[in-house]
Amino acid sequence: xxxxxxxxxxxxxxxxxxxxxxxxxxxxxxxxxxxxxxxxxxxxxxxxxxxxxxxxxxxxxxxxxxxxxxxxxxxxxxxxxxxxxxxxxxxxxxxxxxxxxxxxxxxxxxxxxxxxxxxxxxxxxxxxxxxxxxxxxxxxxxxxxxxxxxxxxxxxxxxxxxxxxxxxxxxxxxxxxxxxxxxxxxxxxxxxxxxxxxxxxxxxxxxxxxxxxxxxxxxxxxxxxxxxxxxxxxxxxxxxxxxxxxxxxxxxxxxxxxxxxxxxxxxxxxxxxxxxxxxxxxxxxxxxxxxxxxxxxxxxxxxxxxxxxxxxxxxxxxxxxxxxxxxxxxxxxxxxxxxxxxxxxxxxxxxxxxxxxxxxxxxxxxxxxxxxxxxxxxxxxxxxxxxxxxxxxxxxxxxxxxxxxxxxxxxxxxxxxxxxxxxxxxxxxxxxxxxxxxxxxxxx
Amino acid sequence: xxxxxxxxxxxxxxxxxxxxxxxxxxxxxxxxxxxxxxxxxxxxxxxxxxxxxxxxxxxxxxxxxxxxxxxxxxxxxxxxxxxxxxxxxxxxxxxxxxxxxxxxxxxxxxxxxxxxxxxxxxxxxxxxxxxxxxxxxxxxxxxxxxxxxxxxxxxxxxxxxxxxxxxxxxxxxxxxxxxxxxxxxxxxxxxxxxxxxxxxxxxxxxxxxxxxxxxxxxxxxxxxxxxxxxxxxxxxxxxxxxxxxxxxxxxxxxxxxxxxxxxxxxxxxxxxxxxxxxxxxxxxxxxxxxxxxxxxxxxxxxxxxxxxxxxxxxxxxxxxxxxxxxxxxxxxxxxxxxxxxxxxxxxxxxxxxxxxxxxxxxxxxxxxxxxxxxxxxxxxxxxxxxxxxxxxxxxxxxxxxxxxxxxxxxxxxxxxxxxxxxxxxxxxxxxxxxxxxxxxxxxxxx
Numbered sequence: 001x002x003x004x005x006x007x008x009x010x011x012x013x014x015x016x017x018x019x020x021x022x023x024x025x026x027x028x029x030x031x032x033x034x035x036x037x038x039x040x041x042x043x044x045x046x047x048x049x050x051x052x053x054x055x056x057x058x059x060x061x062x063x064x065x066x067x068x069x070x071x072x073x074x075x076x077x078x079x080x081x082x083x084x085x086x087x088x089x090x091x092x093x094x095x096x097x098x099x100x101x102x103x104x105x106x107x108x109x110x111x112x113x114x115x116x117x118x119x120x121x122x123x124x125x126x127x128x129x130x131x132x133x134x135x136x137x138x139x140x141x142x143x144x145x146x147x148x149x150x151x152x153x154x155x156x157x158x159x160x161x162x163x164x165x166x167x168x169x170x171x172x173x174x175x176x177x178x179x180x181x182x183x184x185x186x187x188x189x190x191x192x193x194x195x196x197x198x199x200x201x202x203x204x205x206x207x208x209x210x211x212x213x214x215x216x217x218x219x220x221x222x223x224x225x226x227x228x229x230x231x232x233x234x235x236x237x238x239x240x241x242x243x244x245x246x247x248x249x250x251x252x253x254x255x256x257x258x259x260x261x262x263x264x265x266x267x268x269x270x271x272x273x274x275x276x277x278x279x280x281x282x283x284x285x286x287x288x289x290x291x292x293x294x295x296x297x298x299x300x301x302x303x304x305x306x307x308x309x310x311x312x313x314x315x316x317x318x319x320x321x322x323x324x325x326x327x328x329x330x331x332x333x334x335x336x337x338x339x340x341x342x343x344x345x346x347x348x349x350x351x352x353x354x355x356x357x358x359x360x361x362x363x364x365x366x367x368x369x370x371x372x373x374x375x376x377x378x379x380x381x382x383x384x385x386x387x388x389x390x391x392x393x394x395x396x397x398x399x400x401x402x403x404x405x406x407x408x409x410x411x412x413x414x415x416x417x418x419x420x421x422x423x424x425x426x427x428x429x430x431x432x433x434x435x436x437x438x439x440x441x442x443x444x
Numbered sequence: 445x446x447x448x449x450x451x452x453x454x455x456x457x458x459x460x461x462x463x464x465x466x467x468x469x470x471x472x473x474x475x476x477x478x479x480x481x482x483x484x485x486x487x488x489x490x491x492x493x494x495x496x497x498x499x500x501x502x503x504x505x506x507x508x509x510x511x512x513x514x515x516x517x518x519x520x521x522x523x524x525x526x527x528x529x530x531x532x533x534x535x536x537x538x539x540x541x542x543x544x545x546x547x548x549x550x551x552x553x554x555x556x557x558x559x560x561x562x563x564x565x566x567x568x569x570x571x572x573x574x575x576x577x578x579x580x581x582x583x584x585x586x587x588x589x590x591x592x593x594x595x596x597x598x599x600x601x602x603x604x605x606x607x608x609x610x611x612x613x614x615x616x617x618x619x620x621x622x623x624x625x626x627x628x629x630x631x632x633x634x635x636x637x638x639x640x641x642x643x644x645x646x647x648x649x650x651x652x653x654x655x656x657x658x659x660x661x662x663x664x665x666x667x668x669x670x671x672x673x674x675x676x677x678x679x680x681x682x683x684x685x686x687x688x689x690x691x692x693x694x695x696x697x698x699x700x701x702x703x704x705x706x707x708x709x710x711x712x713x714x715x716x717x718x719x720x721x722x723x724x725x726x727x728x729x730x731x732x733x734x735x736x737x738x739x740x741x742x743x744x745x746x747x748x749x750x751x752x753x754x755x756x757x758x759x760x761x762x763x764x765x766x767x768x769x770x771x772x773x774x775x776x777x778x779x780x781x782x783x784x785x786x787x788x789x790x791x792x793x794x795x796x797x798x799x800x801x802x803x804x805x806x807x808x809x810x811x812x813x814x815x816x817x818x819x820x821x822x823x824x825x826x827x828x829x830x831x832x833x834x835x836x837x838x839x840x841x842x843x844x845x846x847x848x849x850x851x852x853x854x855x856x857x858x859x860x861x862x863x864x865x866x867x868x869x870x871x872x873x874x875x876x877x878x879x880x881x882x883x884x885x886x887x888x889x890x
Contacts, residue, residue, distance in 0.1 A: 016570035019580065020599035024668050035657040047721065049680070061653050075722055075747070081681065081701040083751030086688055091681035092702055133453040143456070159785070161826065163457040164804045168450060169780045171787070172725055176706045180717035183790040185698075185708060187635030189625065199626035202715050202789045204698055204708055205634060206623035209642075212678040216645040221825040223652035224472040224497045228830050230659050232470075236829035239461060243787075244806040245824040247795060249641035252518050252528040254807060257792040258819035259523040264792055268632050273516050273529055277612060279621070279631050286631050288616040290608075293515065317520035351606045360608035364631055367619040367682050368692040379601045381673045382683060394687025399677045400650045401598065401668035405657045 024401035026380035026408070034062025035405035039226070040123040043100070044068040044107070044116070047075040048129035048173055049208055050242045051157045052096040053215025054222065055127055059099035060398040060407035066123075066423055067097065068116070071104045071444060073416040087390055089413060092208075094393055097413035103424065104417040104444045111443045113140050115428070120145045120152065122427045124229075125222055129157040132167050142237040152235040153225045155218055162239040173242065178210030182246035183253055190268040202266070213249065214242025270327060275319040276300060278327055279364065280334045286364040287339045289330065289346075291357060292319070299357025303349050304333045339363035387412035420444055460828050463805045471498025472830035476655070479560040480504065480537075481544070481553070483512045485611065485637045486594045486671055487566030488533040489644025494562065494651060495536050496823045496832040502556060502848055503534065507541030507870030510841035514877035524815055524881035526838070532821060533644070534838035540849070541842030541870045548868045550577050555853055558585040561658075562651050566594040569604045579666050589664040590654040592647050598670035611671070614639030618675035619682060625695045642678065643671030699760060704750035705729070707760055708789060709767040716767055716775045720784035721747055728782030733766045795821075805831075812837040813890040814880065836890070841878045842871030843889050 013019065041063050045051030059065040067074075073089075080090030089097075106112040117140060120126055126145065128135055135141040135156070142154040159173045159181070160166040171177070179185055180202075189203030221238045229235055247253075251273070256262050264272065269279040274292040291300025297319065301309045306329070313319045313326050334342060339361075346361045348354065365373075376382050383397040390413050398407035424430040430438075438444045476499040480491040488503070488511070495501040505511050511534075517527035540556075543549040554577060557563055563582060565572055572578035579591040593599055596609020612633055615621050620639070625632045650667045658664060676683075681702065682693045700706035705726070706719035720726040723746060727739035738744050743755040750756060767775055772788040779786025788794065796819060801807040808822030815837050823832030849855045849869065863869040872878040 013580070016573040016578070016580075017600040017604060019573075020569070020593075020666070020668060021601075023666055024599070033657075035653045038660070057649065078747050079702045079721065080751070081685065082753060083748045084685070084689070086684075090702070091684050091688070094684050095681060132457075133450050136453045137449055141453075159787070160800065161804055163454065163461045163826075164800045166800045167457065168454050170783050171780065172719070172722065172783070172785045174700075174703065174706060174717075174719035174721065174785045176700050176703075176708065176717045176719050177785040177787045180708060180715075180787050180789045183792060183795055184634070184636055184638070185715075185717075186789050186791050189632055189635075190629065195629055197710075199629045199697070201698065201710060202708060203625055203632065204700075204717075205620070205638070206625070206693075206695055207620065207679045207682070208700075209638065209678060212680075213642060213645065216642065216649060217824045220493060220497075220645060220649045220652065221827060223649065223656065225827060225830070227476075227652065227655055227659065228470075228472040230656075231474075232829075234829060236827055237460065238828070239457075239826040240824070241806075244801070244804070247790075247801075247806065248821050248824040249636055249638065250792075250795075250821060251532060251636045253636075253792045253821065254796050255531055255818070255820050256518050256528050257796045258817075259528055260521070262518070262792075264518065264635070266635065269630055271612075271633065272518050273520075277610070279612075279616070279633065281630070288612050288621075290610050290612065293512065315520070316515065320520050347607065350608065358608050360610055360613050362613045362616040364616050364621055365619055366622045366692055366694070367679070367686055370617070370619045370676070371683075371686065373617075375597070375601050375603045376673075376676070379598055379670075379673065381676055384687070392687070394683050396677045396679065396683050399646055399669065399673040402650065402654065402665055403667075404663055404665040405653065407653075 023403040024406065026397065026401055026406055029406040029408040033405055037062035039063035039125065041065040041125040041127065042068060042119055042123045043127045045127055045129040045157065048157055049076065049092065049096060049175065049211040050214030050218060051127050051129045052076060053212055054155065054218030055100065056096045056098055057219040058125070058222065060409065061405065065100040067100045067102045068105045069102065069416055071106055071442065094390060094413050095395060099410045100414070101419040101423055102414040102416065103420050106443050107138065109443050111441060113138055115443065116140050117145065117148065118428055121149050124151065125153045125155065127155045129173060131170060132156070132158050132162045146235060150235060151229055151233065153222055153229065153238065154235070155222055155238040155240060157214065157218065157240050157242065159241055159243050161241045175208040175211040176204060178214060178242040178246060179204050181243035182210060183250050184246055187264045187266060189266045191266045194268065210242045210246045213246045214240060217245040270323045272320060275323045276326060276330060280327070280330045282334045282337055282339045282342065284338045287334065287342050288362045288364065289342065290360045296357040296359060299349060299355055299359045302355045303345050303359065306333070383409060385409050385412045389413060389415055389418070417444065461826050463803060466805065466831045466833050470830055472827060473498040476562065477502070477560045478562045478564060479556050480564040482564055482566045485513065485533055485640035486643045487564050488513065489641055490564045490592055490594055490647035492533045492535055493645060493648040496834065498830065501537040502540060503537040504540050504542050504553060505841050506543060507842055508873035508878060510541065510878055522876040525876050525879050527877045531838050536835040537838065538844035538848050539839045539842060540845055543868055543870065544575060544577065546868045548863065550575065553577050554582070554585060557582045557589065559852065560589065562590045562592065564592045564594065564647065568608070569595055569599045583664060587664055588658060588662060590651055590658065590667065591664065592651050592667045592669065594643060594647050594669050594671070596671055598673070599668040611637040611639040614672040614675050617672050619679055620675050623679065623682065623693045623695060626697045627695055639671045639675050643669065643674045646674045704747065704756045705759055705763055709764050711767045711775060712769070712771045714772050715789040716772055716786060717789060718763060718767065718775065718784065718786045723747065725784040729784040732778040732782040733763070735762070808834050810834060814839065814884065840872040840880045845869055845871060847889070
């Protein structure tokens with residue numbers, strides 16, 4: 001099979017990079033099996049890209065994911081910059097509908113809820129993002145569905161969670177509020193008094209990082225629950241809040257407060273734990289540069305031709321506490337250099353081992369400049385998907401290379417209700433006539 | 445929903461997820477052993493997320509300095525001789541110090557790998573292969589091994605060769621920084637190691653996918669994960685818009701360009717995020733602002749209308765003016781009353797002091813045998829049957845040498861002593877970050 005050893009192995013065989021590429025090149029993904037093709041997932045979430053990213057991950061690894069939308073389509077299909085749509089669907093949804101079947105079902109009707117109960121008997125995982133308690137009140141929550149399907153893994157996404165003092169508080173889940181609660185914006189951005197008031201404020205990440213982190217944890221917990229089900233035969237209820245998920249990432253935030261009653265504040269492009277580890281202005285753009293431990297800082301000052309800086313900023317603590325001053329020195333050096341010059345000097349130092357220390361740099365790339373780097377295309381990170389319903393779409397591919405069960409994109413998206421006939425026939429035996437009656441009744 | 449029904453539901457969830465009962469329940473990944481040879485944040489978080497779910501994690505470090513993260517801590521300050529930056533990604537692990545440059549050290553590492561289910565490393569591509577302890581060699585002794593190779597740029601491809609990478613390199617090359625912050629201002633770094641943490645989450649997720657494949661077939665495999673590629677994956681509609689319209693994306697400040705309204709606003713005593721994309725939520729927000737007519741104004745009545753820039757801008761100005769007159773708690777209460785999303789931008793103190801987060805275990809308080817009272821960010825997801833948990837805090841380099849070498853590998857005390865004398869096995873250097881607290885009296889190493 002694909003993961004068989006090459007003729008000669010070990011240190012004397014083919015170079016590691018070649019070996020690793022032969023094993024894991026995503027260009028060959030379609031010839032290999034899928035890890036989760038025994039899994040069925042019902043995603044009934046509403047306007048929630050944390051839930052959608054969870055089901056995307058499962059679908060990329062081969063699960064049959066059935067997206068259940070209201071007859072008018074999920075509101076998530078409207079989320080788009082300036083409201084731009086492509087063939088009737090907003091841009092964001094086109095990214096997170098990959099490999100998913102799309103059916104409609106009106107959960108606001110009794111008949112719709114009965115159909116959901118019947119579908120839920122057939123699946124391994126159900127994902128929802130209603131306000132906590134709503135599904136339960138409708139009779140289609142974990143309590144009710146797990147009676148019929150004890151192996152069910154039920155993932156509920158919300159901002160404050162299913163239990164705890166704030167659980168009952170009405171709070172629709174959005175990325176921006178998840179980010180805010182995580183505390184990450186508080187420590188991101190320019191400090192008070194630096195530049196105009198508008199920008200010297202806690203700053204959100206431009207993308208939906210709260211939702212993506214939440215969605216990643218959703219997939220992680222579903223997979224852990226799946227392993228537990230293999231062991232025990234039992235399903236369970238998973239309570240996911242993207243806000244707490246992103247908060248889990250907040251470095252030393254809570255423990256620094258516990259240990260020293262210190263609150264981390266904003267430092268813009270500087271850093272409070274490591275320095276130099278920062279963005280500097282170049283002749284043409286900006287570059288990130290790092291050389292933060294004593295030995296790595298030596299490497300950096302060697303490249304700059306400024307050994308005197310080693311004495312002025314001798315310790316880690318000096319460099320962090322006098323970061324602003326050191327940053328000025330770095331920018332004095334980089335003012336006449338392009339980002340490419342800096343990369344060249346760093347690589348020369350590293351590859352030819354011209355001195356001690358590990359240094360790293362990168363040009364600040366706009367997305368369009370990311371597309372211009374052949375590296376990402378060779379690695380299959382970005383992919384032009386030819387979708388039968390939506391035409392050619394440029395999508396970010398699944399980020400893992402795997403030797404035996406690689407993830408993949410099979411199709412990008414489906415129109416609202418496009419798989420009604422297939423799915424309702426396959427799981428509930430409903431024919432065209434039945435579906436027509438349900439359509440007339442406003443159920444699908 | 446009816447109030448009594450709702451009350452009954454929340455009583456049921458409170459019992460189902462009760463933080464006090466966490467240790468009375470089994471762990472999802474019990475019996476799964478993770479061997480990590482990692483530094484900084486990306487690799488350690490990969491293993492840590494698996495450890496929270498019940499995997500047994502053995503962390504191998506090169507003595508006596510150990511993991512570089514032991515020396516990365518806010519403002520270079522140490523607490524009880526340890527790095528505050530090291531705790532958040534190193535829980536409930538067993539710390540072993542092995543010199544992997546020594547042949548006998550490699551042999552020990554191979555033995556540990558042959559007894560493990562998942563191996564996590566984050567060295568530069570090919571390093572462990574050169575050392576003779578990489579995937580190629582390890583799978584020989586253990587074909588069931590799941591090998592997670594975390595890195596900045598992957599195990600192959602032009603950037604994978606000789607190029608060092610950190611979290612912020614991933615932020616820089618992925619486009620993340622270019623779409624964050626304010627137009628006309630210098631670029632900013634995310635205030636946390638977002639590329640590392642997200643990368644660790646993705647690495648752990650793929651490990652569990654591979655575990656499912658192994659549950660079915662018995663086969664292990666290689667996972668090549670690059671953190672730069674993880675961040676590229678998170679840039680939502682950036683790439684599809686470039687592909688369809690050729691339009692590049694830049695920073696948009698504190699507003700969400702795809703949902704309207706959604707922005708972070710200054711208020712009287714801090715900052716709040718407010719969002720109301722669905723029309724009913726928006727009507728609630730208008731009600732709260734005392735401007736109910738806005739909800740039926742054709743410029744704002746539907747999401748597609750609000751998304752038009754000429755409508756979005758005046759609308760956000762109106763909300764900003766309203767929010768500026770109120771405090772954080774007032775705006776949060778208005779959201780809860782009128783059904784839109786509103787919340788403070790939390791500080792570390794907000795999180796530390798929050799009774800809700802404590803009750804949920806998202807802020808996790810426990811007593812560590814070496815460090816005493818600990819309060820940290822806790823496991824993110826709550827699993828009703830197999831809850832995630834923190835058992836103990838990170839420990840000094842080589843803290844569990846005897847425990848692992850004797851009780852797992854079965855080495856005799858004299859054998860271990862010999863390895864120590866030959867510096868194949870070692871423990872902490874006498875410096876902050878590596879060593880135990882000053883008041884440690886040399887008691888048992890739990």
